[in-house]
Amino acid sequence: MPIRTRAAIIRQSPGEYETVELELDDPRQNEVTVKLTASGLCHSDDHLQTGDMVLGHYPMCGGHEGAGVVTAVGPHTPGYEVGDHVVFSFLPACGKCAACSRGQFNLCDTGANTLVGSRADDVSSFRMHLDGEDVGQMAGISTFAEYTTAHVDSVVRIPKDIPLKEAALVGCGVPTGWGSATNMAGIEPGHTVIVMGVGGIGINAVQGARHAGATTVIAVDPVPFKREKAQEFGATHSFADIAEATTFAQSITEGQGADSAIVTVGVTTGEHVGQAVAAIRKGGTVVLTGVGKMAEVGIPVSPFEMVMMQKRIQGAIYGGNSPHDVIPRLLRMYQAGQLKLEELITKEYTLDEVAQGYRDMHAGTNIRGIVVYE
Known part of the structure; x- marks a missing residue:
């Protein structure tokens, strides 16, 4: 029987998250229903509010970074049972498509409907509904909901002794940043x-x-709080702007510049990429991880410089990781004291406070806000 669940949806972009009650379908074959414990407030879901990302379906239930406990398993779905603890991956991995066969599980073809919110194999098939209207699930999972139903390609089972609140963070933010480096x-x-x-x-x-x-490791951010936190996580130096960071990097490398620059700006522009290219040495690499406006094109970079100095701009989604490999691996590192997770959490919010969480993010007061469910 379908169940009712409270969830945060967006009806249009630009717009703002609001809490409603949805009808959630039972899991079908190769699907599970999960009671959420926590969900990270990743910047990508804010791009839905600002309109930087244009969705293929409205309304959309947000959230793509979370963890919880399985409450129902679809028929003929081996490998999962009620009570399992799981982390969601916003990128599904089917293991069968051309990308997966090359070992590039983060580029799996089944991620094509991420911004539509439907099932990967059927653009007309949805699991959430509002007053008879289909509601999309961000990345096919939607972690801004008390309960959600998702395909097992987007679910990774984890040991039950790992705190789910911290485990939620390895669904997106941690592996994306970690793997970018x-x-x-x-x-x-x-x-x-x-x-x-x-x-x-x-x-x-x-x-x-x-x-x-x-x-x-040189951290660049205009917000003093974030620069201070960066040094707690391993940065050796921090600066308010890239020009200062570039000058410093050149001063300690005999004028060569940084070996690499990783661009993780919340709303990345071509100018940011151009600045990063100017900061690296000959043969250096710029990793482009931050998401910008979908409609924006153009990077102010000299083709002559790129060729003659053999510099490289490398796009990165999910840090180039395989979800079913990196999530357990990072959690093992966390258990061994090699990875900080709980220290990432700046503030906890209720489901009704999702929009406020993003206002706080824009104000520069959060490293990672999370929604915690009862």
Whole structure:
């Protein structure tokens, strides 16, 4: 029988999250229903409010970073049972498509309907409804809800002794930032790395850069609070703007510049990318992780400089990670004291306070706000 669940939805973009009661379908084959424990307030869901991201379906229930407990399992769905603890991955991994066959599980074809909110295999099939109207699920999961139904390709089972509140963070922000440094930036021991923007993603790029062996990790953010937090997570130096960071990086590398720059600005523009390219040495890498406006194009970079100095701009989604590999691995590191998770959480909110959480994010008072469910 379908159940009722409170959830935060957005009816239009630009718009603002509001709490409503939805009807949630029972899980079908290869699906589970999960009672949420916590959901991170990732900047990507704020892009829905501002209109930077244009959705393929409205209304949409937000949230794509969360963890909880399985309450129902669809028929003929082996490997899961009621009571399992799970973390959601906003990127599904089918293991069968062309991308997955190459080992690029973060580029799985089933992620095509992420901004439509339907089932991956049927653009007309939805699991949430409001007064008879279909409601999309952000990334096919929607963690801004007390209960949600999702495909098992987007669910990773975890040990029950791991706190779910902290585990929620490894669904998006932690692996995205961490992998941007450890997988995509080519960091080696002794490197100098710049991280532009140290919010919920960038702070984990700082963690990842130090773990990869960088000797100098330079955090760039205009907000003093974030610069202070970055140093707690491994930054060796911090600056308010990229020009200062670039000058410093050049001063300690005989004028060469940083080995890599990771761009994790909340609303990334071409100008940010151009600044990052100017900050790296010959043969260096810029990792572009922060999301900008979908309609914006153009990067002010000289093709001559790119060719003659052999610089590289590398896009990165989910830090280049495989969800079903990186989530358990990061949680093992957390248990071993090698990864900070609870320290990321700045403030807890109720479901009714999602919009306020994003206002706080814009005010620069949060590294990561989270919604905690009773």
